[in-house]
Amino acid sequence: MTDQSAPVRIGGERARTAAARRWRRWRLPLLIAVVLGISVLFSVLIRPDLSGDPLAINNPGPLGVRAVAQVLGRQGVHVTEVRSVDAAVAAAAAGTTLAVVETLPLDQADLERLARTPADLVVVDGTDRTLQELTDGAVANAWDHAPGVRYADCQDPDAVAARAVSSSDYALAALDTRATVCFADPGTPGTGSYAVLELGGRTVRVLADSAVLTNAHVTEAGNAALALRVLGKHDQLTWYRPTLLSPSTGAGTGIGVALPPFAGPVAAWLGLLVLVVALWRARAFGRVVTEPLPVTVRAAETTVGRGRLYRGARARGHAAAALRAGTARRAASRLGLARSADARTVIDALAGATGRPPAQVADLLYGPPPTDDAALRALARALDQLESEVHHT
Amino acid sequence: MALSWRTAALAAVGLVPVLLVPVYAIVLGWALLVVLAVAVDLLLAGSPRDVVVRRVLPGSVRLTQPSRSELVVTNEGRRRLRGQVRDAWQPSAGATGNRHRVSLPPGESARLVTPLLPTRRGDRLADRVTVRSFGPMGLAARQLSADVPGRLRVLPEFASRRHLPSRLARLREMDGRTAVQIRGAGTEFDSLREYVIGDDVRSIDWRATARRSEVVVRTWRPERDRRVLIVLDTSRTSAARIGDLPRIDASIEAALLLSALASHAGDRVDLIAHDRRVRAQVTGTSGGRMLPALADALAPVDPALVEADWPAAVAAIRQRLSQRALVVLLTSLDPAAVSTGLLPAVGPLAHDHTVVLASVADPEVAELTRNRGTVSDVYDAAAAERTEIERAAVLVRLRQRGVEVVDALPDELAPRLADAYLALKAAGRL
Structure with a gap:
């Protein structure tokens, strides 16, 4: 006996209605996804180019220097940020200012290239090596033992105009007479927050602490005046902030140099391969078929549940009564007693069958309920023993 | 659309030019090449829309017996159809090897056979037929699914038929x-x-x-031409699982063996499945047609999660019986269900007819009674003892009302019920 179904065209009416149903079901989520995607795209495109990096000219946070950069821009100074030594050297023409903001330590080769540029230099947060190279050994790092407000106390017109700046733990010391140190620390003569010197036909200015430039502190004391005067000497300011990712020429320290030149294209190819393999494996050959499963509750579930209730309520009396009744029932039927036999008859028959004293059998079957779990367990064992004796007779 | 491993291989081969000339443009170019090849392959692939499928199925099959589902696939398109066809079934239909390779020129047909080995009783339904049509390069395929309805009725296994020869021999001895x-x-x-x-x-x-x-x-x-009415309880108590199968499956086995035996003995057998209403019935058939009709009626019966309505069941029984008959209730000795529903209804019935109650016992409860290792085991054993005592009490009350009770483990219920029937027949109590 066989059944033949009517022929079905795979792309027939049913498939079309199924496709239409699928489209109706998915068009709203699809529309929402498209709208969301477009709005995200717009927000990315419209959002101003902001950064969260410390000492970045487009960071509006407390550690950024966006305030100084914007004021300089309004004053006609063109501020550009560069991230590589190459770009810094290329932009540092004569008659411009090159600010070296040492957020990452620069190496010897980079420093030598920077030292050879004709632009006026502003060194911020310089390391010992940087100061050695860029000031030709005239200025060195020192410590300020009592941070606070410092007064100019020197001949430099910029420092005098600023009158006072806030200072932190960092300070500078002049090692020879070429350098002028301003904002001296009264406790430690010869040290200060700002140094200036003429070197090879250009001016090198050194700021001990970048804090005077940051958005958080630029409004304190005369910080703003000093920052604007130091950075705004020329129409063009190149703000060089080193980065790990675009290393300098030669002996750089970034991870890029550790990889062979074909790494990038191979990684892109790997991405292509992963995409294709994912598309290959992800497409299911028809939908998953589900099984209408029957109820799967064990019949003994209610019994086990009752056991758990006994245990939870510590109903030792109930449990012991059930065990005793079970044993008595089985033993009685084994010994051929009537179902209605009374306790006395059962005890006598059991005592006779097992050779135990009737008092002991009576205690086992009709004694007081056990007081703890150990006693209950012992009772269960004793009942087992009694029953096995009956069955052996 | 679906891709094949060849597309992945094509993308993988791209490593060679990328290593020779390591620039991003090569990667982009290779990606475009892959996309182009896939697009061309898709354009040249035969349309799965023009495939016509007809399904040929056996009407019914006994559980654990192998069967087959045939698909006659015709390519009515203008291009050759290369690809795969999947004949999807519910998992319990046991459709292994249901993915078939096809290569059909326009206008030709192929017969695809999917072996089926059902693992569950009832109606097993076919799901969709999916056609995947690859292009000449085998890179990408157009894929489409359609419902091609199919239903395979899986009859009860009737494993208890192995007990039939010995019971028939006993019947002949009585003759x-x-x-x-x-x-x-x-x-x-x-x-x-x-x-x-x-x-x-x-x-x-x-x-x-x-x-x-x-x-x-x-x-x-032995007396002949007596009436036997089997009442299969499909209410909630029949849904509980004993071992791997629900209680109702053991009841169905018992019903089938008893029917086979009774029809050989010359008695008329009718059956109703009842919970709150009659869910299936077989009446008025006899001889060789009876057993297939019974299996067919019982195949799709599943337990319903409702309480049995025994007064309604008794009314249905009385409506079908005019003379004294043997009424076999295939239910369970669940103390609560029996004492509230069955006991009040069965008394008058047992007065007019011979009533046998066959119940599937649970070996797990007996197991719990014996296992007394830990303290929690002892509590479980106490609960199991209580259950047994209550069952015994219900049993006594049933016997007081004149009901014969057969309480046996799932495997033993069918032969024990057959034995009870033979004993009643020998004693002339039908």
Whole structure:
């Protein structure tokens, strides 16, 4: 006996209605996804180019220097940020200012290239090596033992105009007479927050602490005046902030140099391969078929549940009564007693069958309920023993 | 759309040019090449829309018996159809090897056979047929699914039929017995035969002996043409799982064995499945047609999670019975369900008919009773003892109302019920 179904065209009416149903079901989520995607795209495109990096000219946070950069821009100074030594050297023409903001330590080769540029230099947060190279050994790092407000106390017109700046733990010391140190620390003569010197036909200015430039502190004391005067000497300011990712020429320290030149294209190819393999494996050959499963509750579930209730309520009396009744029932039927036999008859028959004293059998079957779990367990064992004796007779 | 491993291989080969000229443009170019090849392949692939599928199925199959689902696939498109066809079934249909490679020129057909080995009773339904049509390069395929309805009725296994020969032999033994072995109100006079040594002298028919030259005894045979009504309880208690199967499956096995035996014994067998209403019934069939009809009616019966309505069931039973009959209730001795529903209803019924209650016992409860290792085991054992005691009490109350009770483990229920039937027949209580 066989059944033949009517022929079905795979792309027939049913498939079309199924496709239409699928489209109706998915068009709203699809529309929402498209709208969301477009709005995200717009927000990315419209959002101003902001950064969260410390000492970045487009960071509006407390550690950024966006305030100084914007004021300089309004004053006609063109501020550009560069991230590589190459770009810094290329932009540092004569008659411009090159600010070296040492957020990452620069190496010897980079420093030598920077030292050879004709632009006026502003060194911020310089390391010992940087100061050695860029000031030709005239200025060195020192410590300020009592941070606070410092007064100019020197001949430099910029420092005098600023009158006072806030200072932190960092300070500078002049090692020879070429350098002028301003904002001296009264406790430690010869040290200060700002140094200036003429070197090879250009001016090198050194700021001990970048804090005077940051958005958080630029409004304190005369910080703003000093920052604007130091950075705004020329129409063009190149703000060089080193980065790990675009290393300098030669002996750089970034991870890029550790990889062979074909790494990038191979990684892109790997991405292509992963995409294709994912598309290959992800497409299911028809939908998953589900099984209408029957109820799967064990019949003994209610019994086990009752056991758990006994245990939870510590109903030792109930449990012991059930065990005793079970044993008595089985033993009685084994010994051929009537179902209605009374306790006395059962005890006598059991005592006779097992050779135990009737008092002991009576205690086992009709004694007081056990007081703890150990006693209950012992009772269960004793009942087992009694029953096995009956069955052996 | 679906891609094949060849597309992945094509993308993988791209490593060679990328290593030769390591620039991003090569990667982009290779990606475009892959996309182009896939697009061309898709354009040249035969359309799965023009495939026509017809399904050929056996109407029904017994559980655990292998079967097959055939698809006649015709390519009515203008291009060759290369690809795969998946004949999807519910998991319990046991459709292994349901993915078929096809290569069909336009206008030709192929017959695709999917072997089926059902693992569950009931109606197993076919799901969709999916056609995947690859292009000439085998890179990408167009894929489409369609419902091609199909239903395979999986009949109960009737594993208990192995008990049938021995029970039939017992039935034959009862046939033609002399009155020495069996003498009761229920036995009918069958025939006269010559006396042999060992026959009871009381069964000698003296009048017949007087007419002939030899001594003649009467023989008896079991009564025939009695009515047996099997009532299968499909309420919540039949849904509980014992071992791996729900209780109702053991009940169905018992019903099938009893029906086969009773129909051989010449009795009329009817069956109803009932919970709150009649869910399936087989009446008025006999002989060779009865057992297939019974299996077909019982195949799709599943337990319903409702409480049984025994007064309604008894009404349905009375409606179907006019003379005294054997009523077999296939249910469970669940103390709560029996004492609230069955007990009040079954008393009057047992007065008018012979009532046998067959219940599937749970070996797990007996196991719990014996296991007394830890303290929590002891509590479980106590609960199991309580359950057994309550069952025993219900059993006593049922017997007081004149109901015969057969309480057996799932595997033993069918033969035990058959034995109970034979015992009733031998005692002439039908």
